Amino acid sequence: xxxxxLKPGHGEILLAEGDVEVPEQERELIEAFRRELDAGxxxxxxxxxxxxxxxxxxxxxxxEVPRDAERVIFFPRAAGGAAPAAGGAHRxxx
Amino acid sequence: xxxxxxxxAIVLVALLFELSRPWAAGALRSALAALHARQRAWxxxxxxxxxxxxxxxxxxxxxxxxxxxxxxxxxxxxxxDLGFLxxxxxxxxxxxxxxxxxxxxxxxxxxxxxxxxxxxxxxEYCVAFPDDSRPYGSSRLPDxxxxxxxxxxxxxxxxxxxxxxNMHLPGRQIDPDLxxxxxxxxxxxxxxxxxxxxxxxxxx
Numbered sequence: 001x002x003x004x005x006l007k008p009g010h011g012e013i014l015l016a017e018g019d020v021e022v023p024e025q026e027r028e029l030i031e032a033f034r035r036e037l038d039a040g041x042x043x044x045x046x047x048x049x050x051x052x053x054x055x056x057x058x059x060x061x062x063x064e065v066p067r068d069a070e071r072v073i074f075f076p077r078a079a080g081g082a083a084p085a086a087g088g089a090h091r092x093x094x
Numbered sequence: 095x096x097x098x099x100x101x102x103a104i105v106l107v108a109l110l111f112e113l114s115r116p117w118a119a120g121a122l123r124s125a126l127a128a129l130h131a132r133q134r135a136w137x138x139x140x141x142x143x144x145x146x147x148x149x150x151x152x153x154x155x156x157x158x159x160x161x162x163x164x165x166x167x168x169x170x171x172x173x174x175d176l177g178f179l180x181x182x183x184x185x186x187x188x189x190x191x192x193x194x195x196x197x198x199x200x201x202x203x204x205x206x207x208x209x210x211x212x213x214x215x216x217x218e219y220c221v222a223f224p225d226d227s228r229p230y231g232s233s234r235l236p237d238x239x240x241x242x243x244x245x246x247x248x249x250x251x252x253x254x255x256x257x258x259x260n261m262h263l264p265g266r267q268i269d270p271d272l273x274x275x276x277x278x279x280x281x282x283x284x285x286x287x288x289x290x291x292x293x294x295x296x297x298x
Contacts, residue, residue: 004160006223006239009149009230011156039227044246046164051190054166056246058254073164075235075243076223080260 001065003032005041005074012073020067033062033072041074149230157238164242171287176279179241181248183207198276199244201237204267205259213277218266219259221247 003015016032018025037043037060044056045065056073059065065072162170165179173179179199186194195216198206204218223243224233235243247255264270 006157006160006225006235006243007153007229008225008232008235009153011153011236011239012160042247044250046246053190054164054169055249056164058247058250073160073242073246075239075246076225076233078221078243078247078255078258079224080221080258 001029001069002071003029003036003074004071005036006076015074030062033065036074037061040077042077044073044075045069046071046073145231150236154236154238157236157242161238161242161245165245168287172280172283173238173241176276176283177201178276179245180280181245184252197248198273199241199248200268201240202234204262205244205248205255206264206268206273208273208277213274215264215270215273218262218264218268219256220262220267221255221259 001020002017004012005015007013015036016029018029020026020029033043043059043065045059046054046056047066047069049055057064059072161173165173169179177200181197181199182190182193183195183197184193188194191210193210195207196210197219198208200206202222204220206218207216208214209216221244223235223240225235226233234240244255264273
């Protein structure tokens, strides 16, 4: 399994890579996964739907990542366009 | 004797000071200007100083490869040929090509919802994925990474993305005529692909 992160000026970078069946490597994957989530990123697993079309699945913990997933892609959280909302949500023009 | 030598030394020092004052003032001004320039550069961030078009091109190339590996081959061909992606809506009636509505995903522009069978434009959803760590001074992902982020968020959690986005009527940021032209291009592109596919089947 590879953990990738989308990065401005770079494209994706490889954060961690390992076999989830090897405890030590799984631990490293979990640590890297938590680090990115703590940094406020979203995590998605590209997959295929039942009708065969490709789609993605957002995951909020390492437990939600399918064991056979090849990649988890981290990317910045979505922010809506226009002015900041009253609640202080981060919004930018798209 | 000592008094006269002392006086001469004081006069010499005073003369030297007077002579060097303009030069010293200039040097001081230059040093202060350089310091201020360094402060301004530091505040702007290192990446804006070292903007590298080659690096951005390599980043986009990487992003396109990743996008290609994640989406359906037909969707990749659509993005490669037309510069945008169509994603079917899943919250209405029908699915896939029979969906009641669909989205167009453009890089760094709002997601546009439309009715496929009539071409009616519904809404613009302004959404961005700013990376506040700004590794090279900019928070913008490469174009194809922005498309991938929108595609992942839409296919994984359509309702969540739409709720996070700011909804506007069509025309707020993208010219509706441009979107209509893109829908016509898309229809033509699909007809040509279907024609090629049919020819391939007949030939095979």
